[in-house]
Amino acid sequence: MSISSSLNAGVAGLAANATRLAGISDNIANSGTFGYKRVDTDFESMVINQARGAGLYSAGGVRATTSRLIDEKGSLVASSHPLDIATSGRGMLPVMPSVLLGSGMGDRQMMMTSTGSFRPDAEGVLRTDSGMVLMGWPANLDGSIPVHPRDSVGGLQPVVLTQNQTSADPTTRVTLGINLPANATRPGAAGVPETTAVEYYGPLGRSENMFITFTPAIPTGPAASNAWKMEIRDGNGPAASVLGSYELAFDGSHSGGGTLQSVTTLSGGAYDPATGALSLTVLGGPVTMNIGRPGDVGGLMQLDSAFAPTNITKNGSPAGHLMTVEIDEHGMLRAAYDTGFIRTIYQVPLVDVPNPNGLIALNNQTYQVSPTSGSFYLWDAGDGPTGAVEGYAREASTTDVAAELTDLIQTQRAYSSNAKVIQTVDEMLQETTNIKR
Structure with a gap:
């Protein structure tokens, strides 16, 4: 009967709008909740199939479905x-x-x-x-x-x-930037070695030192040798153990004067000309010491100036x-x-x-x-x-309070309208009952 279906549709409308009201209430209540994702309520019609031309229509009502919009991102x-x-x-x-x-x-x-x-x-x-x-x-x-x-x-x-x-943080990498005095390799020079200390940190955070000694090669002829012997010792080892010994040759030409020309390994870790690094092993573990590549400006240089450790850097830190x-x-x-x-x-x-x-x-x-x-x-x-x-x-919450209040007004009106439908159906049924009197 159509009038009964109208009553059912009105009741379904009340339930659907009550569901929407619950979602709106949840959204407004959590408008200040960090990370809250708002609830969205959709209405879906329910249709009762009937024969065409029957002259009657039965209301199916409405069904509410809710979903939380989790993919929405708040500000x-x-x-x-x-x-x-x-x-x-x-x-x-x-x-x-x-x-x-x-x-x-x-x-x-x-x-x-x-x-x-x-x-x-x-x-x-x-x-x-x-x-x-x-x-x-x-x-x-x-x-x-x-x-x-x-x-x-x-x-x-x-x-x-x-x-x-x-x-x-133990030291694993050291970079040397040192100038060696060019006049120390000329004929008649005193041949006094130059020594510098480089601090490094062991695996237990203890500060240790490597001592690097540069000894100039005194020439026997009239020209400067532009050569040095570099010896690296570990201050943490027994009797200051030698980590490596190397012969250094520097370029004296106009094009590359003062730059490293070649490195010959006498003992210890090998020198890699592609990276300019020496592979050393201190008591705390392996350390890579970069002295510069052949022909590069930086690293070890030989210029007519005083011995100067201009730039020595390392990684690592104490405890x-x-x-x-x-x-x-x-x-x-x-x-x-x-x-x-x-x-x-x-x-x-x-x-x-x-x-x-x-x-x-x-x-x-x-x-x-x-x-x-x-x-x-x-x-x-x-x-x-x-x-x-x-x-x-x-x-922040994804709730838009202004939009929720607008939906709240619409929901209130829809709820009142569905209640009015139920009231009207009730009056019509009362009239039907009165026919018998």
């Missing part, structure tokens, strides 16, 4: 803390509830969030106030990231910072205490120490799925994969479809 809000983290573009941060700490990720479902204010707890675990723990891949001691499966959570571990931790931790756009979590040493300690990958809107929404702005979302993949930030990781930032 980034700057903060003053380096561990306020958000993603710009596609991809989310992997997290896990703190109650699961100690049990490992195992075969558990992947959980993710688009932003979080992470702080170390009493054990140094980075987590939010709601108990979401940031996950990442631990780095090796040299700062490199091991290879992990990208379609599994097995390699992810909770990011842990130890505030009182110390670390040292230092952790000062701060920051994350870069590639998801690399780097620790800075009070000695100036910066070391990569974790990489935080970005999680992506084929259909972000198919993710299951959980509490605290976290999401979980589902059959609708598709399988996840762990990307390096900036690779594939993913965006960058932003420190000192939070993602």
Whole structure:
């Protein structure tokens, strides 16, 4: 009966608009919630098929469907803390509830969030106030990231910072920029050796020295020899052990005067003319010493000037205490120490799925994969479809309060209209009842 279908359609309209009102209420309530993704409500008509020409129409009503627009990105809000983290573009941060700490990720479902204010707890675990723990891949001691499966959570571990931790960066590279006096290789010169010390750091952060002695070759003829013997000793070794001994020849021509011409290895690590580097082995480990390539300006030079170590640089640092931790756009979590040493300690990958809107929404702005979302993949930030990781930032709610209030007015009017339909049907049924009287 058409009048009964009108009543059912009115009731369906009330239920549909009540559902829309619930979504609007949720959106407005979370307009200030970082990382909140708004709920959208769509209406779909329900049609009851009937024969043509029957002269009657039965109302099918309406059905409401809700979806959370997870692929929408809120604006980034700057903060003053380096561990306020958000993603710009596609991809989310992997997290896990703190109650699961100690049990490992195992075969558990992947959980993710688009932003979080992470702080170390009493054990140094980075987590939010709601108990979401940031996950990442631990780095090796040299700062490199091991290879992990990208379609599994097995390699992810909770990011842990130890505030009182110390670390040292051993020296692996030294560059020499030294001028040797050209007059020391002329006939009749005194042949006085020149010595300089180069500091380096061992694997335990201890400061050591290499002593480099340059002895000029005195010519027997009328021309300058332009040759030197270089001997490198390790001050940390027994009886100042010799690391290497080399014969240096410098160019005295107009075109390349003063530059290194050739290096002959007498003992120790070999010289590579393609890179200008010596391969040395100190007690702390291997060290590459760059003295310059033949014909290049820089490195070791021989000019008519005093002996001058003009530019000696090295990497490494002594043992230092952790000062701060920051994350870069590639998801690399780097620790800075009070000695100036910066070391990569974790990489935080970005999680992506084929259909972000198919993710299951959980509490605290976290999401979980589902059959609708598709399988996840762990990307390096900036690779594939993913965006960058932003420190000192939070993602704002995607709620537009003005648009929600406009929808609220429309929903209120639609709800009132459906209620009016029910009231009208009730009056018509009353009239039908009165016919019998």
